[in-house]
Amino acid sequence: MDQINFWIGVIATVAVAVTGVLAIADRGVDLFGVLVLGVITAIGGGTVRDIILGVPVFWSASQMYLWIALGACVVAFFAESFFTQPQTYRWMLYIDGLGAALFGIQGVDKAWNLDFGLPVAPVILGVVTAIGGGLLRDVLAGRKTLLMSHELYAIPVTLGCGLYILVLNFLPQYTLEGSVICMLTIFGLRVAAIYWELRVPKLFITKTR
Amino acid sequence: MDQINFWIGVIATVAVAVTGVLAIADRGVDLFGVLVLGVITAIGGGTVRDIILGVPVFWSASQMYLWIALGACVVAFFAESFFTQPQTYRWMLYIDGLGAALFGIQGVDKAWNLDFGLPVAPVILGVVTAIGGGLLRDVLAGRKTLLMSHELYAIPVTLGCGLYILVLNFLPQYTLEGSVICMLTIFGLRVAAIYWELRVPKLFITKTR
Amino acid sequence: MDQINFWIGVIATVAVAVTGVLAIADRGVDLFGVLVLGVITAIGGGTVRDIILGVPVFWSASQMYLWIALGACVVAFFAESFFTQPQTYRWMLYIDGLGAALFGIQGVDKAWNLDFGLPVAPVILGVVTAIGGGLLRDVLAGRKTLLMSHELYAIPVTLGCGLYILVLNFLPQYTLEGSVICMLTIFGLRVAAIYWELRVPKLFITKTR
Structure with missing residues (x-):
């Protein structure tokens, strides 16, 4: 299982970094900005989570994810035209959804194991892990953030983490199975949202005056 | 006194969450975004303060404020048309001013009791507690922040905290009375600013070229 | 050497605060906003670095840099027309470059001495120290950040820190000489970039679609 988690983590980091780069590529960013913003997308959420938890940030112990993210950003920069092909891009979005699922559940796990603000704070930290990096990227890139976009991204993560x-809490003996099911729930909802281009229904959106 | 502080805290959290939601409602935010941004407005300042202080964030010990803020956001979302009535909205602004006063003085207290960077850092942390949540919301919502708006909001807080x-420092035996007077100072200045629509005088604004 | 570092630090803090103020002055900011944003420009990077490192923020031990930055902001506000003269402004930019060099190398040193995520994390933290304050200011002021501007600012810092x-790592007996040479490298590249108005070549910028 750890082995599987490791490889999902690697593949997800690549996808998150690549989609992170592609999201800002149309604004004319230089290679350095691409590296910084892509890496922030990939590791920013976990960094904010660890700061709130008051534990050493995860990339102080092992820089592997940093290097993977950096490498993925360089590739995304030079192979932009490959990744922006509709078919490839859609695949990257799916894998990015898998990343959000993995990062969210890992975030919940970390907070839960530290007894941090049970029961509600772990959900918040799971969501922070999954979407925090993208929020930081959007703020630094001057883009509209996810929170204003009506995309079905944070909602699946929140449902899965909850x-x-x-x-x-209630079935601690099924933690492993539960984590897989919750990840698949997030991933499945995200795939559905991408495939059918689902968005938040108008009923749940404040009226623009 | 703790009892009073508690109830001011509850009412102020509601008002801060509600005004936090109303400030962004005209941009067409979905319910999830409303929850996240409203809660950030209510607890973001205290969170940043605790991170700078290097102590556990206040909502890891008790989630009460989280739940209150969440509830207030849901109500604000569904009863938006009630809260945006000019009369109601003005009342919310007044209570929000009371919240800024309470949060600011509490922030100073917390830093002071931790001997953190006396004498000037506690003032900074008081201001961070009072306005940090609103700044985070505005940045995430893509709004012009308070710092660019010439509103008399942060200045009363800074004066009261100072x-x-x-x-x-000079009258430690009057801490309790002093805290009440300083809160009333902030609240009074804020009420005056709302009532007479006072803004920073042109003399103290850089010229737009 | 400590003596020299101290004075470079003081002069650099003044320059960073002043250029920080001038960067936003054309947007019509009030004196309070100028103070907050100028101080954030000067001490924000080191604050974020210390939070990521998990050590007390540097201005909790000594407020000297806070006071210097505050004073510089007040002067910059009232003497704006002096500092915006092309000749003076260029000098401020040069000293600001010296500040970036000093802050970057100091950031690397601090992380290195804490054994924090060697070997790559210290470079990241050096860059955060040097440019973090400016990024925070730009985000709070609603300005396009450095990362989107193609300026040769962060790149010299990264090269010098690397x-x-x-x-x-390889010449620990020459730490002192090395730190001076790396600072001069950053400073020299920055001076060249200001003097010849160098920018990131088009080849390394993503195409705006």
């Missing part, structure tokens, strides 16, 4: 808290 | 430092 | 890591 579900996982229920598992941890 | 005054409170003088009390803590 | 070079310094090589010195610390």
Whole structure:
């Protein structure tokens, strides 16, 4: 399982970094900006989570994710035209959804194991892990953030993380199975949102005056 | 006194969350965004303060404020048309001013009791507690922040927090009375600013070229 | 050497605060906003670095840099027309470049001495120290950040910090000389960039679609 998690983590980091770069590429960013913003997209959420948890940031112990993210950004920069092909881009979005699922559940796990603000704070930290990097990127790049976009991205993550808290609390003997199911829930909802281009229904959006 | 502080805290959190939601409602935000941004407005300042202080964030010990803020955001979302009535909205602004006063003085207190960077850092942390959440919301919502708006919001907070430092330093036996007076100072200035629509005089604004 | 570092630090803080103020002055900011944003420009990078490192923020031990930055902001506000003269402004930019060099190398040193995420994290933290304050200011002021501007600012800092890591790792007996040379490298590249108005070549910029 750790082995699987490791490889999902690697593949997800690549996808998150690549989609992170592609999201800003149309604004004319230089290679240095691409590296910084792509890496922030990939590791920013986990960094904010660790700062709030008051534990050493995860990339102080091992720089592997940093290097993977850096490498993915360089590749995304030079192979931009490959990744922006509709078919490839859609695949990257799916894998990015897998990343959000993995990062979210990992974030919940970390907070839960530290007994941090049970039961609700772990959900918040799971969501922070999954979407924090993208928020930081958008703010630094001057883009509209996810929170204003009506995309179904943070909502699946929140549902999955909330579900996982229920598992941890009421079915602690099924933690492993529960984490897989919750990840698949997030991933499945995200795939559906990408495939059918689902958005938040108008009923749940404040009226623009 | 703790009892009073508690209830001011609850009412102020509601008002800060509600005004936090109303400030962004005209941009067409979905319910999830409303929850996230409203909660950030209510607890973001205290979170940044605790991170700078290097102590556990206040909502890791008790989630009460989180739940209150969440509830207030849901109500604000569904009863938006009630809260945006001019009369109601003005009342919310007044209570929000009370919140800024309470949060600012509490922030100074926390830093002072930790001997953190006396004498000037507690004032900074008081101001961070009072306005940090609103700044985070504005940045994430892509709004012009308070710092660019010439509103008399941060200035009353800074004056009150600075005054409170003088009390803590020179009249430590009057801490309780001093904290009430400083809160009323902030609140009073804020009420005056809302009532008479006062803004920073042109003399103290850089010229737009 | 400490003596020299101290005075470079003081002069650099003044220059960073002043250029920080001038960068936003054309947007019509009030004196309070000028103070907050100028101080954030001067001490924000080191603050973020210390939070990531998990050590007390540097201005909790000594407020000297805070006071210097505050004073410089007040002067910059009232003497804006002096500092915006092309000749004076250029000099401020040069000293600001010296500040970036000093802050960057100091950031690397601090992380290195804490054994924090060697070998790559110290470079990141050096860059954060040097440019973090400016990024925070730009985000709070609603300005396009450095990362989107194609300026040769962060790149010299990164090169110098990376070079310094090589010195610390392979030539630890020449740390002092190495730090001076790396600072001069950053400063020299920055002076060249200001003098010849160099920017990132088009080849390394993503195409605006």
